[in-house]
Amino acid sequence: MESSLVEASGLKKHFRTKKGIVHAVDGVSFGIRPGKTMGIVGESGCGKSTLGRVLVHLESNTDGAMRFGGRDVTALGKRQLREFRQNAQMIFQDPYSSLNPRYTVEETIAEPLFLSRRYSRAELRQRTTELMGCVGMAQRLRASYPHELDGGRRQRVGIARALAYDPKFIVCDEPVSALDVSIQAQILNLLQDLKKEKNLTYMFITHDLSVVRYISDDIGVMYLGQLVETSPSKELFKAPCHPYTKALLSAIPHIGVRRRAERAVLKGEITSPIDPKPGCRFASRCPHALGECQRRSLALEEAAPGHFVSCIRAKELNGL
Amino acid sequence: MGNGASNDAGNGASKTMRGADVGEEKQKFLEVRDLSVRYETKEETVYAVNGVSFSLEKGRTLGLVGETGAGKTTIARAILGILPSPPAVVGGGEILLGGDDILGASEREMHDIRGNRVTMIFQDPMTALNPVMTIGRQIEEVIESHERVSKDEARKRAEEMLEMVGILAERYSEYPHQFSGGMKQRVVIAIALACNPDLLLADEPTTALDVTIQAQVLDLMKTLHKKQNTSTILITHDLGVVSEMCDEVAIVYAGEIVEMGSLEDIFERPAHPYMLGLLGAIPAIDGDEEKLSPIPGMTPDPTSxxxxxxxxxxxxxxxxxxxxxxxxxxxxxxxxxxxxxxLAAPNLAAREAE
Structure with missing residues (x-):
């Protein structure tokens, strides 16, 4: 098996608040092979964005290990960290708030390069032209400000900026959620093309299951700071094992006339990530929960080749 | 408004009678004819709705589908008489509710219609509720402003509404910030349905919610729809939600309806190139497409x-x-x-593809 470009083991990020400790990311382990896309799905508040921010080191981790190209990211010195940051970039959800409204397109894209003080004015211009070409933006928009652009174009600027240093790894945090479907498809195709062209590795965070299926090689399903299931993309949709994944998949409204039979509507809502109880975090909403689920601590176990589930009843419920 | 007879039919007292007398109204319960709305400012004019016509039968659900800026919300606001004017200018058309043209109704008449005969669920439950009023009081308020009821009676009705949308009556005196997003949307639904309206306008009611919570709210809306037989216009950009909820569908593009028909017509025999484009641009949950086919370009600038x-x-x-x-x-x-x-072109292309 090929070694991973990005690897997390037992990764944790906790936030101290007045009400207690928020376990935003709580013991997450996975690896992303070079050139692959790992999708992370989950509902609001499950910690998926925090996970993404920790992976590019926008937030430091509380515990656990994080490796990038085999090197421990948490132990990097200042210079190595700068190099890491050039290699690990992020694309944000809302291009309306992630761009500086007082910078033109050109200034926005060139800023990360300008800050390195290694490029001349002419080189910056040249590189901006290239990057705008890469993301399919007309050169006449160089001097436009974000408010003059529509959502799709703004997201293209965000992507161009992330590409400025030719990174190896990009965390895409809900990059198409704020866009209309006809534009969403344009951006998804662009991300796919760039991946092939530049051999990029993505972590793609989203709540949209049809998007994640389209773009990902592997998928991790997150619930209250933990991965409850990881699997190759197709396999997950064909044979989901965790009760939460099943509920999530059955909650998607199906397009077309062929209406779904009875779906499993989950009762209740995601519980608080503040000082969570031991045991399975999904137990309080799970239709199959036993008394034991509340007590026994869980880890991901291999249910089928490459398919990991964290549920003590996984084998029994899925006839494995 | 129309003549005296139909005015009588419009007030709350004869509601049950009107409900029983469905035979005549069945065909044209709501009719929108050639509606045009534009927003005029000093600098520019936005042509938001350009000659929209559709009708809705009693108890049916119509989906208005379109992308940002297509004019869906403007249509709903025109029906409810809450277009911000200025800058909104109604360029023409009629909106007939039970035979009465409500587009020309006075503010007083509209006040009786809103909340009583026509109500709306807004997209964002966080901003639709009053943050400094208990949720119970917000439901009471609607009941009191449309019906002559005692304080106790209003409270009892409000508690019933809460139970109906799946919130314990004990939470009556809590404030919106104490509720999660899905629960807030339930409160908004309770307010909208408190006076048993004839027509419910739901503007992206689940867009701000997570999918498992969306499933709960859609189920609730379906159950209530069966119970109260309210005619519904569901505004959304989500073709999945439309498939699940609607009997009829109208596709809106640049302020016009470009295609309209039954759910089966639209999804099994889509005809307009825009609708065909939309279907190709969405990754299917059970498909294996290598590449999506986006619609090139962008929606046109509504000022030109x-x-x-x-x-x-x-x-x-x-x-x-x-x-x-x-x-x-x-x-x-x-x-x-x-x-x-x-029309022949896309059909030919589809045949060639097969």
Whole structure:
């Protein structure tokens, strides 16, 4: 098996608040092979964005290990960290708030390069032209400000900026959620093309299951700071094992006339990530929960080749 | 408003009678005819709705589908009489509710209609509720302003509404910030349905919610719809939600309905190139497509709409005539309407693909 470009083991990020400790990311382990896309799905508040921010080191981790190209990211010195940051970039959800409204397109894209003080004015211009070409933006928009652009174009600027240093790894945090479907498809195709062209590795965070299926090689399903299931993309949709994944998949409204039979509507809502109880975090909403689920601590176990589930009843419920 | 007889039928007291007398109203419970709305400012004029016509039968659910800026919300606001004016200007048309033209109704008349006969669920439950009033009081308020009821009676009704949307009556005196997003949307639904309205306008009611919570709210809306037989207009950009909830569908593009028909017509026999484009642009949950086919370009600028078919700059089937001639709605099969000059082209392409 090929070694991973990005690897997390037992990764944790906790936030101290007045009400207690928020376990935003709580013991997450996975690896992303070079050139692959790992999708992370989950509902609001499950910690998926925090996970993404920790992976590019926008937030430091509380515990656990994080490796990038085999090197421990948490132990990097200042210079190595700068190099890491050039290699690990992020694309944000809302291009309306992630761009500086007082910078033109050109200034926005060139800023990360300008800050390195290694490029001349002419080189910056040249590189901006290239990057705008890469993301399919007309050169006449160089001097436009974000408010003059529509959502799709703004997201293209965000992507161009992330590409400025030719990174190896990009965390895409809900990059198409704020866009209309006809534009969403344009951006998804662009991300796919760039991946092939530049051999990029993505972590793609989203709540949209049809998007994640389209773009990902592997998928991790997150619930209250933990991965409850990881699997190759197709396999997950064909044979989901965790009760939460099943509920999530059955909650998607199906397009077309062929209406779904009875779906499993989950009762209740995601519980608080503040000082969570031991045991399975999904137990309080799970239709199959036993008394034991509340007590026994869980880890991901291999249910089928490459398919990991964290549920003590996984084998029994899925006839494995 | 219409003549005296229909005015009488409009007030709350004779509601049950009106409900029983469905035979006559069945066909034209709500009719929107040639509605046009524009927003005028000193600098520019936005042509938001350009000649929209549709009708809705009692107890049916119509989906208005379109992307940002298509004019869906403006249509709903016109029906509810809450267009911000200025800058909104109604360019023409009629909105007939039970036979009365409510587009020309006075503010006083509209006050009786809103909350009572026509109500709306807004997209964002965080901003639709008053943050400094208990949720119970917010439901009471609607009941009190439309019906002569005692304080106790109003409270009892409000508690019943809460229970109906699945919130314990004990939470009556809590404030909106104490509720999660899904629970807030339930409160908004309780407020909207408190006076047993004839027509419910739901503007992206689940867009701000997570999918498992969306499933709960959609289920609730379906159950309540069965119980109260409220006619519903569901505004959304989500074709999955439409498939699940609607009997009829109208596709809105640049302020016009470009295709309209039954759910089966639209999803099994889509005809307009825009609708075909939308279906190709969405990754299917059970598909294995390598590449999506996005619709090229963007929705036109509503301050300067293209002449001819408004979709022609993005349409791969556009012919010379599409660029200049105005395009009307054509009935291509019974009840299935489409606004396209070149209907044969996409059908041919589809046949070639097969």
């Amino acid at each position: 709409l293209p002449p001819g078919c408004k979709f022609h700059p993005r349409c791969k089937y556009a012919a010379e005539a599409c660029k200049s001639e105005p395009v009307g709605m054509k009935e291509i099969a019974p009840g299935h309407f489409c606004r396209c000059l070149n």
